[in-house]
Amino acid sequence: MEHIVIIGNGISGVTVARHIRKLSDKQITIVSAETDYFFSRTALMYIYMGHMKFEHTQPYENHFWEKNRINLKKGYVNTIDTDSKTLHFAEGDAITYDKLVIATGSKPNKFGWPGQDLNGAQGLYSKQDLDALEVNAPNKNVCKRAVIVGGGLIGIELAEMLNSRSIPVTFLVRENSFWNGVLPEGESAMINRHIKNHHIDLRLGVNLKEIKDDGNGNVKSIVITETGEEIDCNVVGLTAGVSPNIGFIKDSTIETNRGVLVNRLLETNVKDVYAIGDCAEQREAIGQRRPIEAVWYTGRMMGETLAQTICGNATEYKPGHWFNSAKFLDIEYQTYGWVFSKPRENEAHFHWKHEDDTKCITVCYDTTNNQFLGINTFGIRMRHEIFDRWLTEKRDVDYVMQNLEKANFDPEFYKHFEKDILAAYQNNLQTA
Amino acid sequence: MSNKLDHSMSLAKPDALGITNKQKIALAIGLVGLFILALAAFNVNFPNKGLFLALSIGLISIGTIIYTREAYLTKLEGIKNDGVWFKSISSRGILGWSLGIFLTLFYIVLYFFPVYLGLGVDGAANTGLIALFDPLSQLFKGSNASQWFVYGTLYTVAILVFGYKFMLKYRHNRYQQLRTASVMFFQTAFAFVIPELMARLNSDTFSLPYNDLKNMWPLNYYAFDQWRVDQFINAQTVGLFFLILGVVMVFVISPFLTYKYGKRWYCSWVCGCGGLAETAGDSFRQLSDKSTKAWKFERWMINSVLVFSVVMTVAVISTFLGYDSEKYWFTKPVFLTSVGVFLSLLFGGIIYYKRKELNKSALRGATGFYILTIAFLVFFSFFDLSQIKINASYFSFGLNENTYAFDGALRSFYGFGIGSIFSGVIGTGFYPILGNRAWCRMGCPMATIMGIQQRLFSRFRITTNGGQCISCGNCSNSCEMGIDVRAYAQKGENIVRSSCVGCGVCSAVCPRGVLKLENDSMDGRINPTEVLLGNDVDLMELVNQK
Numbered sequence: 001m002e003h004i005v006i007i008g009n010g011i012s013g014v015t016v017a018r019h020i021r022k023l024s025d026k027q028i029t030i031v032s033a034e035t036d037y038f039f040s041r042t043a044l045m046y047i048y049m050g051h052m053k054f055e056h057t058q059p060y061e062n063h064f065w066e067k068n069r070i071n072l073k074k075g076y077v078n079t080i081d082t083d084s085k086t087l088h089f090a091e092g093d094a095i096t097y098d099k100l101v102i103a104t105g106s107k108p109n110k111f112g113w114p115g116q117d118l119n120g121a122q123g124l125y126s127k128q129d130l131d132a133l134e135v136n137a138p139n140k141n142v143c144k145r146a147v148i149v150g151g152g153l154i155g156i157e158l159a160e161m162l163n164s165r166s167i168p169v170t171f172l173v174r175e176n177s178f179w180n181g182v183l184p185e186g187e188s189a190m191i192n193r194h195i196k197n198h199h200i201d202l203r204l205g206v207n208l209k210e211i212k213d214d215g216n217g218n219v220k221s222i223v224i225t226e227t228g229e230e231i232d233c234n235v236v237g238l239t240a241g242v243s244p245n246i247g248f249i250k251d252s253t254i255e256t257n258r259g260v261l262v263n264r265l266l267e268t269n270v271k272d273v274y275a276i277g278d279c280a281e282q283r284e285a286i287g288q289r290r291p292i293e294a295v296w297y298t299g300r301m302m303g304e305t306l307a308q309t310i311c312g313n314a315t316e317y318k319p320g321h322w323f324n325s326a327k328f329l330d331i332e333y334q335t336y337g338w339v340f341s342k343p344r345e346n347e348a349h350f351h352w353k354h355e356d357d358t359k360c361i362t363v364c365y366d367t368t369n370n371q372f373l374g375i376n377t378f379g380i381r382m383r384h385e386i387f388d389r390w391l392t393e394k395r396d397v398d399y400v401m402q403n404l405e406k407a408n409f410d411p412e413f414y415k416h417f418e419k420d421i422l423a424a425y426q427n428n429l430q431t432a
Numbered sequence: 433m434s435n436k437l438d439h440s441m442s443l444a445k446p447d448a449l450g451i452t453n454k455q456k457i458a459l460a461i462g463l464v465g466l467f468i469l470a471l472a473a474f475n476v477n478f479p480n481k482g483l484f485l486a487l488s489i490g491l492i493s494i495g496t497i498i499y500t501r502e503a504y505l506t507k508l509e510g511i512k513n514d515g516v517w518f519k520s521i522s523s524r525g526i527l528g529w530s531l532g533i534f535l536t537l538f539y540i541v542l543y544f545f546p547v548y549l550g551l552g553v554d555g556a557a558n559t560g561l562i563a564l565f566d567p568l569s570q571l572f573k574g575s576n577a578s579q580w581f582v583y584g585t586l587y588t589v590a591i592l593v594f595g596y597k598f599m600l601k602y603r604h605n606r607y608q609q610l611r612t613a614s615v616m617f618f619q620t621a622f623a624f625v626i627p628e629l630m631a632r633l634n635s636d637t638f639s640l641p642y643n644d645l646k647n648m649w650p651l652n653y654y655a656f657d658q659w660r661v662d663q664f665i666n667a668q669t670v671g672l673f674f675l676i677l678g679v680v681m682v683f684v685i686s687p688f689l690t691y692k693y694g695k696r697w698y699c700s701w702v703c704g705c706g707g708l709a710e711t712a713g714d715s716f717r718q719l720s721d722k723s724t725k726a727w728k729f730e731r732w733m734i735n736s737v738l739v740f741s742v743v744m745t746v747a748v749i750s751t752f753l754g755y756d757s758e759k760y761w762f763t764k765p766v767f768l769t770s771v772g773v774f775l776s777l778l779f780g781g782i783i784y785y786k787r788k789e790l791n792k793s794a795l796r797g798a799t800g801f802y803i804l805t806i807a808f809l810v811f812f813s814f815f816d817l818s819q820i821k822i823n824a825s826y827f828s829f830g831l832n833e834n835t836y837a838f839d840g841a842l843r844s845f846y847g848f849g850i851g852s853i854f855s856g857v858i859g860t861g862f863y864p865i866l867g868n869r870a871w872c873r874m875g876c877p878m879a880t881i882m883g884i885q886q887r888l889f890s891r892f893r894i895t896t897n898g899g900q901c902i903s904c905g906n907c908s909n910s911c912e913m914g915i916d917v918r919a920y921a922q923k924g925e926n927i928v929r930s931s932c933v934g935c936g937v938c939s940a941v942c943p944r945g946v947l948k949l950e951n952d953s954m955d956g957r958i959n960p961t962e963v964l965l966g967n968d969v970d971l972m973e974l975v976n977q978k
Binding site: 046051316325327382383412413414 | 508509518519899902904906939944965967
């Protein structure tokens with residue numbers, strides 16, 4: 001019986017395992033050094049905030065794996081020998097595979113800042129990072145202030161977490177507005193204000209110069225490059241993005257760049273070795289997507305696709321229309337299609353913001369043919385299915401604006417804003 | 433790990449923040465109010481009972497209101513679940529267990545030893561806690577309080593005060609606000625004020641039983657007891673109206689509303705049990721067991737209670753039809769036959785028209801329960817139940833030593849086991865241990881009926897928003913009915929479950945806007961998928977075709 005070994009028990013690895021099991025009787029082993037069982041990484045923040053316990057972040061009960069004959073092996077893979085198809089573990093043992101799936105995810109970026117390895121300086125990605133944070137910042141007495149470096153999705157989650165325990169937070173963002181490499185100006189500015197409303201000390205347009213040592217190997221303070229200001233703190237959250245976690249592959253025959261290089265069938269250069277999820281890098285970017293996408297659902301989709309290939313139905317990875325979502329403290333964000341931070345050539349944005357400063361949308365369309373290209377929505381939930389269809393049908397922006405109500409996904413009895421939005425849109429057209 | 437226990441009594445704020453001075457004062461005010469009740473329970477004879485009762489309830493309410501205003505209105509609108517799994521009281525810590533034991537003991541005394549609360553027996557005047565409520569009872573119905581009046585008053589106060597708290601907690605969410613206002617209204621008006629005022633109409637020549645209009649059979653298991661039916665019939669037009677309304681509610685109004693809106697129209701908008709669970713019990717919703725084991729137990733348990741309830745009610749009605757056939761045009765054989773025919777048509781219809789939606793175990797269970805019920809009907813038609821005598825002490829731990837006829841035994845065992853122990857002692861007393869909906873999930877026969885309908889004939893579902901789910905588990909964690917919502921959401925599948933009471937909290941806490949409670953067409957309501965929206969269209973079609 002063919003033995004499929006998957007390195008990594010995150011959403012990618014677990015999805016491919018589940019789908020292979022649905023399609024076949026192959027022997028399946030999932031290897032992880034992080035945890036015994038699959039958990040939802042995106043939920044780590046809720047454990048620290050006390051909304052859930054760790055076991056609640058596990059989507060499948062522990063008996064699921066045995067029932068579905070998916071072997072779980074705890075171990076850290078040191079090296080991969082692709083000639084003998086063998087994995088060598090740090091613990092000393094080894095296993096062989098017939099087909100190998102690399103799904104090792106990401107690790108937090110560290111950019112060589114002085115003091116980045118001191119006690120109290122940490123990222124937030126793994127279960128171990130969460131455990132470390134519980135030690136470093138259990139409460140506001142042990143951690144009198146935390147400084148977060150890097151204004152992305154993990155940074156704002158970490159700020160929310162620390163805030164929930166009343167730990168004062170200084171949030172250093174390199175850009176001059178939060179996440180404005182991705183978000184259009186109006187949205188980014190609204191989130192800036194929302195962060196400040198939560199009493200988080202947001203510093204825009206600043207960089208970390210160094211992290212200072214208290215003499216015992218612990219974080220004492222940080223220094224800001226631009227101003228030279230020194231801020232006392234006990235924890236430094238390093239959240240300046242993530243990169244593929246593929247250190248152990250570098251010495252193997254598997255070709256890598258920033259990630260493990262794969263083709264559209266998710267195959268690496270070595271036969272019978274595949275890579276999926278955050279650690280995979282497409283040799284050629286698909287559509288306007290980045291070659292490496294560290295997103296929950298793309299990992300899942302690669303898993304769904306690769307299971308077909310491994311089970312004999314060679315299937316290319318073809319992600320559909322771009323979509324994503326996040327939550328910035330109390331404000332939910334969803335996006336469907338492409339809305340770039342600045343309109344590109346032949347593109348225009350329509351932006352509407354509610355006066356309460358917690359809801360807004362940005363619609364992007366093609367100025368040459370009025371085709372709807374994408375929408376960002378804050379504080380208003382919208383339907384994935386509707387926008388996916390409208391994007392496929394290449395609807396024009398007027399149609400989308402007039403039918404926006406059909407896409408509304410807010411809970412019942414919520415106030416609707418489609419009329420205001422449409423009025424603002426039409427008004428905008430007249431003045432434009 | 434963060435499994436540290438926090439002994440703060442606070443339900444609203446993470447302890448790291450502590451409580452503000454204003455909250456400390458509020459806490460003191462509330463405790464003074466509780467202390468008056470405690471003194472009364474220990475037989476302190478207050479001079480002006482009306483004043484002290486008003487003072488006690490007033491202080492408790494004001495204390496809670498100030499406390500929650502300080503907790504929620506000082507913060508931005510949003511989800512307020514920080515620290516629920518750290519706090520002792522809401523995570524089965526020492527405080528949680530203590531509260532659970534206290535409530536359980538309270539229910540045992542209330543149901544079985546009301547004299548300890550000061551109930552005057554054999555015409556004696558009330559003392560203690562119950563006497564404190566005499567003036568209020570006089571005001572409403574012109575007679576002294578019973579333990580049920582005390583309980584009803586405290587119950588209503590709890591729903592109002594904690595309902596207010598819940599509305600502040602979800603002040604960004606109009607669905608939560610409206611349904612909370614609704615349960616507050618139905619409890620106050622239908623369960624408390626109207627029936628108590630109607631008791632005033634009773635005289636020597638005219639008498640209506642206590643009648644909470646919204647409390648339908650079979651949740652109201654004594655709806656068709658002989659004394660009640662007799663009273664209604666004797667009260668002529670008004671009584672008959674209520675009696676017929678009771679039947680119409682069960683067979684017409686409830687099925688219609690459940691078809692249109694799901695069982696939530698009742699369970700989380702109207703019902704008193706649900707009302708308490710959603711308000712005072714909200715802090716315990718995360719404690720429900722989400723394992724598949726618990727689900728299997730639930731399915732056996734709740735359906736068994738329904739069968740028990742049907743069999744018991746049929747036994748009770750058939751007995752009084754049996755020996756009082758002149759008064760009721762309906763005779764015992766006609767009644768038993770029509771119940772049998774109705775259940776057979778219902779069962780046959782479901783098996784035939786909904787066979788694709790029933791899996792093997794559901795089919796097996798339904799068939800077994802159907803045969804069991806019919807067997808009881810046959811048994812009832814051959815025996816005169818009033819002649820079979822049973823001593824209740826064998827079934828009630830000696831709490832009840834009377835001898836009953838078979839129907840009375842069934843009735844009193846149901847009343848004891850289901851009505852008192854299950855819905856009261858376990859259902860509410862165990863809030864801090866089993867979560868706030870243990871009764872609704874495991875025991876309520878009304879929920880079972882509406883649940884079967886919701887699963888098979890309703891427009892209600894929770895829609896999953898394409899491929900946006902990140903499997904975080906907030907939805908499952910906050911489901912008071914123990915539904916593993918995430919298991920559906922992460923497959924892109926709508927949630928159509930008989931137990932869902934439509935509280936909408938899963939949708940509220942979802943950080944990615946994935947869940948929406950909706951009433952829409954029956955077609956495509958249940959949509960099993962393996963590959964979610966957003967992936968290759970051809971692959972989705974290939975894998976999802978069934």
